[in-house]
Amino acid sequence: MEEKKHNRLLFVINPIAGDIDKEELEEEIREECSSHDIHCEIYRTTGEDDKEIIRQKIQTKEFDSVYAVGGDGTVNLVASLLIHTDTPLGIIPLGSGNGLSKDLIIPQDTEEALELVHEHVVRNIDTITLNGHPSIHLSDLGFNALVVERFCAGETRGPGSYAWIAMQEYMSYEPKNYRIETDAEVFEGTAFMVTIANANAFGSNANINPNGILNDGRFEICLIEPFPKAAGIGILYKLYTDSIDTSVYTRRLSCKWAKIYNLDGEVMHIDGEPIDLGTEVTVEMHPKSLKVILPPTQNEKEL
Numbered sequence: 001m002e003e004k005k006h007n008r009l010l011f012v013i014n015p016i017a018g019d020i021d022k023e024e025l026e027e028e029i030r031e032e033c034s035s036h037d038i039h040c041e042i043y044r045t046t047g048e049d050d051k052e053i054i055r056q057k058i059q060t061k062e063f064d065s066v067y068a069v070g071g072d073g074t075v076n077l078v079a080s081l082l083i084h085t086d087t088p089l090g091i092i093p094l095g096s097g098n099g100l101s102k103d104l105i106i107p108q109d110t111e112e113a114l115e116l117v118h119e120h121v122v123r124n125i126d127t128i129t130l131n132g133h134p135s136i137h138l139s140d141l142g143f144n145a146l147v148v149e150r151f152c153a154g155e156t157r158g159p160g161s162y163a164w165i166a167m168q169e170y171m172s173y174e175p176k177n178y179r180i181e182t183d184a185e186v187f188e189g190t191a192f193m194v195t196i197a198n199a200n201a202f203g204s205n206a207n208i209n210p211n212g213i214l215n216d217g218r219f220e221i222c223l224i225e226p227f228p229k230a231a232g233i234g235i236l237y238k239l240y241t242d243s244i245d246t247s248v249y250t251r252r253l254s255c256k257w258a259k260i261y262n263l264d265g266e267v268m269h270i271d272g273e274p275i276d277l278g279t280e281v282t283v284e285m286h287p288k289s290l291k292v293i294l295p296p297t298q299n300e301k302e303l
């Protein structure tokens with residue numbers, strides 16, 4: 001059990017994440033904190049210069065913990081400022097998918113997640129960087145990255161629009177060419193998608209890396225290799241039943257370091273945010289580099 005009480009909290013709220021109105025929650029946070037003598041500051045993201053503004057807040061005021069209120073993009077934004085510091089990251093999941101919070105078994109109910117302010121444990125998890133950009137959850141190149149790109153460019157958020165875009169793109173998507181060098185092996189060939197996994201499942205609950213452990217000092221590169229379109233349903237079933245590693249169309253490279261040659265210049269994303277990293281992507285592991293706030297029941301469990 002974490003003994004130190006957190007009395008000075010920063011909440012970074014993304015007002016558009018998950019297409020959910022957060023004004024009531026803001027009120028709740030203020031009331032909850034003031035009734036327990038906790039100083040809290042709320043910063044609402046604007047989508048512009050947020051990182052610099054939050055960085056300055058973190059540097060000038062000594063917060064005991066910083067809560068990301070939104071989806072995986074908001075979590076990534078806040079986490080990237082807390083890596084290699086003593087300040088833990090809290091998550092109030094309010095995005096479209098909330099993948100990392102689900103992998104960490106953080107309550108998906110907002111009020112329950114807010115209870116972590118009072119009672120929690122702090123654990124260290126690994127993070128990885130892609131050409132220096134932190135990834136805490138899942139990043140990928142290929143089909144899913146294309147869907148993420150279209151989703152982010154669209155007007156509507158939420159899981160429904162993600163599924164709709166995926167269905168539209170699926171039939172015409174052609175696998176792309178990659179060369180992947182890791183500390184243990186080399187892969188060269190085509191893939192439907194290449195996921196660089198620090199964690200396990202996408203926010204949609206599709207589990208691309210069922211055996212991944214968030215604090216083992218390793219990450220996985222999960223490949224879905226080319227498959228006949230008719231096999232798509234079977235792959236989807238395996239993704240949603242934690243059994244994707246049993247598919248003949250998948251391959252998993254477990255590593256501490258990797259270089260990915262994105263030979264066709266395919267699109268990619270980091271934790272759900274599209275990014276262009278060029279044709280060579282170096283992936284590095286930073287073991288136990290981020291402190292996270294978890295429910296007290298998570299004290300003994302394997303992450």
Ligand SMILES: Nc1ncnc2c1ncn2[C@@H]1O[C@H](COP(=O)(O)OP(=O)(O)OP(=O)(O)O)[C@@H](O)[C@H]1O
Nearest residue numbers: 017018045046047070071072073074095096097098
């Ligand atoms: N006020 C704002 N207006 C418009 N965009 C914003 C604003 N604040 C943050 N953003 C953008 O929101 C994105 C991050 O959203 P986030 O990932 O947290 O939610 P989500 O996409 O709904 O959920 P998930 O990632 O779980 O699917 C970033 O691209 C960021 O630039």
